[in-house]
Amino acid sequence: MAAEITIHLVKTFPGRPPIRARIRYPVEGATVLILFGPSGSGKTTILRSVAGLEWPEEGTIRFVSRVWLETASGIRVPPQERHVGYMSQDYALFPTYTVTGNIAYGLSHLPSAERKKRVDEVMELFQLRGLEQAKPRELSGGQQQRVALARAVAPRPLLLLLDEPLSALDAPTRLHLRDELRVLLKQLALPSIIVTHDWAEALTLGDVMAVIRAGEVLQVGAPIDVFSRPQNADVARVVGVETVVKGRVVEATGGMLRVSVDGTALLALEAESIGPDVFACIRAEDVVLEQGRASVSSARNHLTGTVQSVTMLGALARVTLDCGFPLVAMVTRSTVEEFKLAPGLVITAAIKAGAVHLVSRQEA
Numbered sequence: 066m067a068a069e070i071t072i073h074l075v076k077t078f079p080g081r082p083p084i085r086a087r088i089r090y091p092v093e094g095a096t097v098l099i100l101f102g103p104s105g106s107g108k109t110t111i112l113r114s115v116a117g118l119e120w121p122e123e124g125t126i127r128f129v130s131r132v133w134l135e136t137a138s139g140i141r142v143p144p145q146e147r148h149v150g151y152m153s154q155d156y157a158l159f160p161t162y163t164v165t166g167n168i169a170y171g172l173s174h175l176p177s178a179e180r181k182k183r184v185d186e187v188m189e190l191f192q193l194r195g196l197e198q199a200k201p202r203e204l205s206g207g208q209q210q211r212v213a214l215a216r217a218v219a220p221r222p223l224l225l226l227l228d229e230p231l232s233a234l235d236a237p238t239r240l241h242l243r244d245e246l247r248v249l250l251k252q253l254a255l256p257s258i259i260v261t262h263d264w265a266e267a268l269t270l271g272d273v274m275a276v277i278r279a280g281e282v283l284q285v286g287a288p289i290d291v292f293s294r295p296q297n298a299d300v301a302r303v304v305g306v307e308t309v310v311k312g313r314v315v316e317a318t319g320g321m322l323r324v325s326v327d328g329t330a331l332l333a334l335e336a337e338s339i340g341p342d343v344f345a346c347i348r349a350e351d352v353v354l355e356q357g358r359a360s361v362s363s364a365r366n367h368l369t370g371t372v373q374s375v376t377m378l379g380a381l382a383r384v385t386l387d388c389g390f391p392l393v394a395m396v397t398r399s400t401v402e403e404f405k406l407a408p409g410l411v412i413t414a415a416i417k418a419g420a421v422h423l424v425s426r427q428e429a
């Protein structure tokens with residue numbers, strides 16, 4: 066039987082609806098679980114419960130063969146015996162400690178020579194050389210993030226728990242460190258659970274993703290499947306991007322990238338540090354349907370597609386198209402009536418280049 070992580074819990078804060086998580090997934094060397102959802106949905110509470118920093122009133126938390134929580138039989142393993150690395154959203158570095166002091170914090174059980182060796186190793190790994198004596202306030206946001214990660218990883222935890230690891234950073238640093246973090250997690254061969262509400266982070270970093278809303282786990286699956294095939298309208302609303310397809314950048318011209326998706330060309334705005342292998346992501350509301358060839362919009366992409374399905378959702382309708390790849394559009398009820406949208410109809414989908422978001426993808 067494959068090694069698994071099980072997180073089943075109920076946690077209630079006074080005056081709030083209970084947080085109920087049911088997540089179970091296979092774990093290998095560096096499997097990353099993403100907890101994805103809007104603010105206040107319960108992601109941090111689930112992460113803190115796995116760390117042992119929050120005590121659910123009911124539940125089971127198992128990591129491979131270890132049981133950390135089983136309320137039915139009274140098992141409650143304290144945080145220090147779980148051997149997890151935890152990084153909170155604000156990094157929580159000790160302000161009066163130096164960089165090495167912060168990193169050495171969880172290594173007090175080691176003899177001093179070994180402790181020094183391990184600190185040196187992680188300083189090297191996280192490219193912190195030269196900053197040994199610096200205090201947290203003297204570091205940039207990116208450096209603080211590295212020190213916090215180094216501190217979490219130094220004691221060789223079994224599992225790494227990261228709460229919004231990139232949210233405190235400015236956009237360019239965030240983009241750069243997102244790619245670095247992915248490489249690093251694979252290099253460490255350390256399973257991790259990462260909280261985020263950023264879909265690009267979920268796609269780049271995650272192997273498995275749990276979508277959480279109002280304390281309920283709505284769907285668990287591979288990120289690309291969850292984004293492109295949300296189980297229901299609630300999940301679609303939370304993830305907000307319904308077309309996620311694998312593509313390859315084939316040309317860069319005049320500030321645009323031409324991306325081939327199963328042979329169909331898509332134009333996207335040029336983006337920094339994008340490799341040739343990408344996910345092309347399109348929000349359903351950014352797809353405009355047009356009839357005939359005369360285009361009124363200034364969109365750079367005009368794709369011919371065949372309607373596969375039309376689902377009415379109140380005043381709006383979700384339309385799935387086959388454009389050589391599956392594309393989802395969200396249109397008004399009046400568009401459905403005006404264009405007589407129905408399965409089999411051939412129609413044009415217009416998408417602005419700026420609405421085609423590219424996210425780097427590691428080719429397996």
Ligand SMILES: Nc1ncnc2c1ncn2[C@@H]1O[C@H](COP(=O)(O)OP(=O)(O)OP(=O)(O)O)[C@@H](O)[C@H]1O
Nearest residue numbers: 078079081102103104105106107108109110111262
């Ligand atoms: N210690 C606490 N006491 C009371 N209520 C709490 C406590 N911790 C969390 N909550 C409540 O539980 C709910 C879930 O909070 P949680 O921090 O887990 O959400 P989140 O999805 O991580 O949000 P964010 O992305 O904003 O951090 C919220 O309604 C929050 O106000």
